[in-house]
Amino acid sequence: MKRLLIRVFLPLAITALIAWFFFSHITLTDIKSAFARLPASAVLGFIALWLFGTWLRALKYRILIAHKLGMGEMLLITLVRNFAVDLLPARTASLAFYTALTKRRGLSLEEGGASFVISVFYDVLALSLMLGGLILFFPPPGPWRGFIITGMGILFLLSLILIIAPAPILRRLLNRPFIRSRTRLHKTALTLSTYLDAHTAGRERLQLLAISLAIRLAKYVSVFILFCALVPVERNPAAFSHFSLGLAGTEMSALLPIQGAGGFGTWEMAFELVFRGLGSSQADLRLTALVIHITTQAWEYSIGLLAFLALWLMGRAKANRQKANG
Numbered sequence: 001m002k003r004l005l006i007r008v009f010l011p012l013a014i015t016a017l018i019a020w021f022f023f024s025h026i027t028l029t030d031i032k033s034a035f036a037r038l039p040a041s042a043v044l045g046f047i048a049l050w051l052f053g054t055w056l057r058a059l060k061y062r063i064l065i066a067h068k069l070g071m072g073e074m075l076l077i078t079l080v081r082n083f084a085v086d087l088l089p090a091r092t093a094s095l096a097f098y099t100a101l102t103k104r105r106g107l108s109l110e111e112g113g114a115s116f117v118i119s120v121f122y123d124v125l126a127l128s129l130m131l132g133g134l135i136l137f138f139p140p141p142g143p144w145r146g147f148i149i150t151g152m153g154i155l156f157l158l159s160l161i162l163i164i165a166p167a168p169i170l171r172r173l174l175n176r177p178f179i180r181s182r183t184r185l186h187k188t189a190l191t192l193s194t195y196l197d198a199h200t201a202g203r204e205r206l207q208l209l210a211i212s213l214a215i216r217l218a219k220y221v222s223v224f225i226l227f228c229a230l231v232p233v234e235r236n237p238a239a240f241s242h243f244s245l246g247l248a249g250t251e252m253s254a255l256l257p258i259q260g261a262g263g264f265g266t267w268e269m270a271f272e273l274v275f276r277g278l279g280s281s282q283a284d285l286r287l288t289a290l291v292i293h294i295t296t297q298a299w300e301y302s303i304g305l306l307a308f309l310a311l312w313l314m315g316r317a318k319a320n321r322q323k324a325n326g
Helices: 002-023 028-036 040-064 071-084 089-104 109-137 145-164 166-173 183-197 202-230 237-255 266-277 285-324
Strands: none
Touching: 028 285, 040 071, 040 109, 040 202, 040 285, 071 089, 071 285, 089 109, 109 145, 109 183, 109 202, 109 237, 145 166, 166 183, 202 237, 202 285, 237 266, 266 285
16 A cells, blocks of 8 residues: 555545646646647657667567567667656656566566666666767856766666676675575576676677667757757757757656656656756746657657557467467
């Protein structure tokens, strides 16, 4: 009951509270007008880049699972993972969906979980490199410059350590009496160690990092297209750099233990606070955030649910074939 309260009723209550706060300042007419300003070309541009980024993410997962699943299956699993991201706080739902779906396709929980977690580390490393490069050429305005540069440096070092360190650490732990005396724990650690040792090649790591950078760039450019369509902003590298810092700060709201349902409310509040902190002078940041969030979530939920249905039908068909074959 306590878990249900925290994961369902509390987010719904927060969403209702934030919705009341939002609609006390924003009317439905305002939202309709904002959507009317959003051209179909911008939405199609977002979808095209989003699909490209999703394909790259599926490719990255497939590399991390040693090509044990076909690209079609991996793409469907990635689409479900994308829509599951905001179902629970701190992105726990995406891990749960991903590991459950890969297990049904024949992977162990250790392989599925490890591939997902390592992918996250590469995402963080790629984000720190992308933002670091943008900051180098287009320094952020205001007093936050030192804080942002320090934060990027910390993220870079932590993600690099977490990518490199797990394999040798696990190899040492395998010989410890505490682990060797517990059969199940030792078996899990051995599976993870074997998995990690298979993904230490320098060439593969560079490939994964390059793919992760392309994923980050595709995602941020796709949302920047929507942003430019809604507000009067110059479409140049400096504006993209400023926007990317704001979006990265906004995405940190996903780490909050309690959020609005689907991230609604908390994401919009973070968007406005971060962009204001970076010196943005746009008057309708809250409305802009809401329209961007609705557009991106509507697309991700729609295609994610279709992918989930396709995987379910594939599973049913496989079960029926096995039953027919005895």
